[in-house]
Amino acid sequence: MPNQTEETRGTTKTISIRDLNKFYGSFHALKDFSIDVEAGEFLVLLGPSGCGKSTALRMIAGLESISSGTLQIGEQDATNVLPKYRDIAMVFQSYALYPHKTVAENIGFPLKVAKTPKAEMDAAVRAAAEQVELGELLDRLPGQLSGGQRQRVALARAIIRRPSVFLMDEPLSNLDAKLRGNMRAELKRMQSELGITTIYVTHDQIEAMTLAHRVAIMKDGELQQLATPKEVYSQPANLFVAGFMGSPPMNFLEGGVVNGEFGTEESRFALPGAPDTAHAVVGFRPEDCTLVAPGAGLVDARVYTVEMTGDLVLVTLELGGAHLVVKMDKDFEIDTDVTAGIAVQPDNLFLFDGNSGDRVDWTGPRS
Amino acid sequence: MSRNSALNEWLDKNMGRIFLAPAVTLILIFSIFPLIASLILAFARVRFTGGGFKVRFAGWRNFDKQLFGSEQFHLLGTFTEISVPGWLFGLLATGGLVWWMVRYVRSRFTWFGFIGRLITFAMALGLSWMFAATLLSGNPFGTVGTTLFYVIVGCGIQFVIGTALAFACSQTIRGSTYFRVIFFVPMMITPIGVGYIFRMMADTTKGPFANVWQWVGLGEFAWAADPWAARVFIIVADSWQWIPFVFIMMLAAFESVPRDLGEAAEIDGASRWQSFWEITWPHVLPIAATVMLIRAIEAFKIVDLPNIMTSGGPGIATESVSLQAYYAWRALDLGQASAIAYILLFITVVICVSFFNLVVLARVRNQR
Amino acid sequence: MSTPARPHRSIFEPPAIGQMSLATKIVLYSVLIGWSLFVLFPVYWLLITSFKEATAVNEGPFFIPWVDFQPSLHAWKELFVIDYADTLRAYFNSIIISLAATALSVLVGSMAAYALSRVEYAPNLITILFFVALLALVAVSVGVWGIDWRLAAAVGVALFFFLARAVGNLYQVRLQNGDILFWIISQRILAPIVVVVPIYMMFQSVRMLDTHLAIILTYTVVNMPIVVWLMYDFFNSIPRDLEESAQLDGATMIGIFREIVLPLSRAGLAATTLLVMILSWNEYLLALFLSTSRAQTMPILVAAMNAGERGILWWTMSVAIIVMIIPVVVLAVILQKYISKGLLVGAVKG
């Protein structure tokens, strides 16, 4: 491997983040953020724009100072270590390619900085370019490349050093939908081949679900849930996570629980075993319910719109001002403004505490 | 870790200081220290003795002489009776300024803003009465008046013409490249050269327009002997030299107006005229204000043109404050030179900071 | 987006074509052509005057060479053959001084501008005021009370280091980068006449009057505020992630500045260099104070042609002015392709 100046370089590392806080003046951008990333893991930070994902990532990189808390990379405390000693490679949303350097110079820059001998550097550049299929473009300037090609240059520049950690900040968000799908698959394969610990920031849940070993979902600078994609989907920790994951998002009904029965203003249905509360939220996913005759389902609602997406039909219904979405087969047909029932299997119902938003386990642990 | 990387490490850690230090040091030595020394000199009498000089504290005497004493006519102008138009103007200006202050105090009030405006108020009041008592009362005015004339009239002309030319050139016309290059030419000529060139231009007997002068009956007219003709001529030369600067800046400003804005306005049915006032002008106005500020700052320093074209004459009619200070220095009167220079500095700072705060920043504040 | 190459349109290049009425066109062209004449005629007159004999100047306006008057090279000969020593010395002085001053002020100024755009500073205003007060005290004690300057300086430095910390820790008023930037830029408000007398005395006391170095240093400081101001805006417009990426890859700050920031700032540097070069090349008042003979620059030489006993020799003066234009034109032609339109606007957009 090209530039291992110290023995610890180039071996993939764990990252341990403890109570990290970031203040911009009086603005609290990151709140008591703690995560342990395993060696070789692909961790995705997911959350809406402005929730502090980039801030967290940049603090790990050392580009942003740490207001309080500790950061450990491998065995070493890295809280106050300069970025260049953290042995980290980062891919930026804008790719951050140097516009005045050719593709080869861009890819080789980390080695040049490390004063690698010319021949060795050229070989490494070619190998990295091969790996991302950029072989013929080495003499071009970034301005002469397409978006996807630029993305590959940025990747090649990151992998050439064999760093012990990869950081990526929305690397695919500037690509069109089709290219994004391809790159996603390639990224995943590359990461598992190289086995390098990766922290990946995105606001796109599909990217998170497909790429991650584990997903960390954030909101307003706070970690909401850290779990595998499957867990995040099937056991969301709270209303925010439940509403954020899944497309279209989960349907919610607000009401209260009395004697094992959930009631809203419009309707009521049984929730056997649920604890009594004045304020509760019941959720179910559009893909977990079907439309049935009025009165035959959990609740009745009026059909608001019907959308055909090609492989399925999305029916939006209105109930007491709220909208509920049901995914039906592609040849399902229904008129607007008729009333229909929505049927859901009881184990597909989620119950949330209406005040804290946390999920309430009311039928024992699910799988 | 090798020694080299230890050095790099140290450089990295202290990069902020290392990059800023040379600039700050140079400014401290060649700007701040002289500024302080100059202030001390302004309150002192300097005597040259063999090989060195002696400095003796003189209190306010230097300023007193310039502002109220024997040199008052030179710096501020000659004061006798104030004429009727003088009184009228002075009272009107005072009324306007008082109204402005009252309005500020009533609308919002901070001590910082109030004191700042008080200084602006005092300066404007003083200059208005100086104007009323000299020019409007038929008395000659001094170097402060002349400098302000160069700044206000000169910059005004340069702004109007420079902006008009820039707007014309920002239109899509053929040959615009050539016009741009040509218009830039005067900026490349040294101000001294410009002074001499315009002396040739203005020569009524041997200059290129001699026949024209003769034809209109001004063949014997010596412009350098007439105060206003001399001042106007200096302004013409100054404008010839500096319009290119305004032109280039404003051209860049006009071309930075996003094209789709104008197109959108056109689709909405706006005329060319409307689209200029509604879209283009508001977009370039902040840039225009900054350009004028820069130009005014430089104009306050004017010294080479009057020195070359008229040596400040006839009498003191074209002498700027800078030139007056230079002449004082040449007469080895360092105390007076520094006092004059400080008065210039004070006027410049108050006017420029007022302009910056009340015009440039006010726009920024309003936008927020 | 960082990578798509920004089209480097030169400031001298017109935009795309639109439509306007004939009347508008006529007005527009007459204004532009009229102004071109107003700009070019004095230059033309300068040029032909440089080829005129004394009689052709003194006997009234002659406009066209070979028709109105017989051009001659006598003025050029006078300046470059007979008086060549004076002319060439001033010429080389001017070139050395303005090149060195431009290089220095662009270097020092861009470093400061870069630091101000990337590093966060928080100096304590109280400490600074304390420092300035001490500086004034030292100046007074040397200048007015006649205390030995070494003693005064030593006491001043000692006082600063012992007291400034204590005072600074007690009272803190933190300045920000914007304040430092404003302070540097505001130095441009200072008319040279305000500071030149002490500068003159300073150089006199170290026997550096009439040397290149004295003028170079002074010009550097006078022009630095412009460099800082233009380059600060320019550096701010360079996306930061380029530097951050390089930083993660292990580049040092100096390396980043040299390898990434400077190459990307070519346009800004070119425009700034041109402007500062013109200002130093044409500067008059400071040179008048600081040079007498050996370090005399071209503007002083030209201005001095007024003082001869033969009256003004318009022909040789015209030659001198023309040869003064040449280097500026050469530089402008070299640099103009780097100067993009965006720069000037970025600089004044507040």
Ligand SMILES: Nc1ncnc2c1ncn2[C@@H]1O[C@H](COP(=O)(O)OP(=O)(O)O)[C@@H](O)[C@H]1O
């Ligand atoms: N340099 C800064 N100064 C002040 N606020 C900032 C700064 N950088 C980011 N923020 C704020 O911190 C919050 C989180 O930003 P960021 O981490 O970029 O969000 P995202 O999750 O979209 O990447 C945002 O509200 C943003 O406005």
Ligand SMILES: [Mg+2]
């Ligand atoms: Mg982000």
